[in-house]
Amino acid sequence: MNKETLLDLSSAQLTSLLADFSEPRYRVRQIQRAIYHDLVSDYEAISTIPKKLRASLAHSIPLQPLQPVDSMISPDKRTRKTLFRLPDGETIEAVLLFYDERRTVCLSTQVGCAVGCSFCATGTGLLTRDLTAGEIVAQALHFASKLREQEERLTNIVYMGMGEPFLNYEATMKSFRILNDPDGFALGARNFTLSTVGIIPGIERFTREGVQANLAVSLHSGDNVLRNRLVPINRRYPLEELIRTCRAYIEQTHRRVTFEVALIDGMNDSPEDARKVAALLSGLLCHVNLIPLNPVPSSPLRPSSRERIAAFARALEEAGIPVTVRLGRGVEIRAGCGQLRARNARSGVDRQ
Numbered sequence: 001m002n003k004e005t006l007l008d009l010s011s012a013q014l015t016s017l018l019a020d021f022s023e024p025r026y027r028v029r030q031i032q033r034a035i036y037h038d039l040v041s042d043y044e045a046i047s048t049i050p051k052k053l054r055a056s057l058a059h060s061i062p063l064q065p066l067q068p069v070d071s072m073i074s075p076d077k078r079t080r081k082t083l084f085r086l087p088d089g090e091t092i093e094a095v096l097l098f099y100d101e102r103r104t105v106c107l108s109t110q111v112g113c114a115v116g117c118s119f120c121a122t123g124t125g126l127l128t129r130d131l132t133a134g135e136i137v138a139q140a141l142h143f144a145s146k147l148r149e150q151e152e153r154l155t156n157i158v159y160m161g162m163g164e165p166f167l168n169y170e171a172t173m174k175s176f177r178i179l180n181d182p183d184g185f186a187l188g189a190r191n192f193t194l195s196t197v198g199i200i201p202g203i204e205r206f207t208r209e210g211v212q213a214n215l216a217v218s219l220h221s222g223d224n225v226l227r228n229r230l231v232p233i234n235r236r237y238p239l240e241e242l243i244r245t246c247r248a249y250i251e252q253t254h255r256r257v258t259f260e261v262a263l264i265d266g267m268n269d270s271p272e273d274a275r276k277v278a279a280l281l282s283g284l285l286c287h288v289n290l291i292p293l294n295p296v297p298s299s300p301l302r303p304s305s306r307e308r309i310a311a312f313a314r315a316l317e318e319a320g321i322p323v324t325v326r327l328g329r330g331v332e333i334r335a336g337c338g339q340l341r342a343r344n345a346r347s348g349v350d351r352q
């Protein structure tokens with residue numbers, strides 16, 4: 001049902017498609033340039049190739065799969081969130097964030113998520129399906145094109161939207177390769193961050209890839225009993241094994257791991273909770289990001305106060321763990337994982 005589009009094709013696959021059309025090799029570069037550099041979104045706009053080839057391509061494979069159906073921009077205009085419809089009618093969302101000099105897009109990798117974290121809007125639903133590489137790539141290209149209209153450039157890509165990237169490993173890594181390919185979108189590997197809830201086999205596989213992309217792990221607690229409640233997959237991949245896997249990743253790649261902690265009022269935000277996180281991460285080449293919970297309408301969980309977040313950060317600092325507090329941004333436009341989609345599902349809104 002999820003039909004392949006041109007954005008699903010690696011350089012080699014595109015080359016082979018054009019060979020099937022008996023086209024000269026340089027057509028590959030012309031098409032790649034049009035899509036990933038000029039950011040065209042339909043074949044008619046690829047003026048460098050013959051009309052006949054445009055028609056043949058349009059006849060055999062759609063260029064891209066996404067149709068934007070709803071968008072919200074925060075009052076300060078620094079967060080833009082878009083809901084897309086996929087060819088099979090499913091919907092996903094992606095977010096563009098302006099932060100200092102960075103222009104970061106946050107990509108979804110699945111429709112829904114099977115992990116079911118208790119505080120996450122995506123996790124309250126089930127997994128409907130994996131996205132294809134092309135559906136992931138298309139989200140980035142959509143925002144790259146929006147940025148181009150403002151004479152801006154996309155600088156960073158984070159896999160932190162709906163879904164668990166390492167439970168859709170192949171498509172996620174293929175999308176990374178296409179977006180990183182010097183002949184594709186050509187964004188440097190160090191500008192990518194993949195965020196996982198802690199899927200150990202995925203982290204091990206990612207370690208073996210030997211790529212320069214960053215790894216983020218959603219930790220949320222340094223205590224197995226509490227983490228089992230917040231992140232149910234902790235029962236399968238408990239903290240000790242998760243940290244052992246992260247340590248192996250760091251030893252192999254010499255790269256710093258980012259640990260994400262969403263602070264929930266009265267749940268995981270006490271000084272004792274901070275000390276447990278510090279003890280767990282002691283001696284690791286890492287960085288902790290503290291994020292106040294983005295409240296989900298259907299959930300009683302609330303974000304921690306600024307004071308408690310500051311105290312948590314201090315406790316980590318005192319233990320020698322580098323930490324950054326990321327104060328809630330985009331709450332006004334429901335930038336939290338899966339929230340725009342949830343709103344749309346409830347109200348049946350369908351606006352352009």
Ligand code: SAH
Binds near residue numbers: 119121161196291294
């Ligand atoms: N499945 C992956 C990536 C997508 S979620 C993961 O869990 O890491 C991206 C990040 O958003 C994760 O760190 C996740 O814990 C966080 N997140 C989800 N819901 C949130 C909420 N309501 N408030 C704050 N952070 C949230």
Ligand code: SF4
Binds near residue numbers: 114164
């Ligand atoms: Fe899935 Fe990540 Fe949400 Fe957990 S936080 S339910 S793993 S998307």
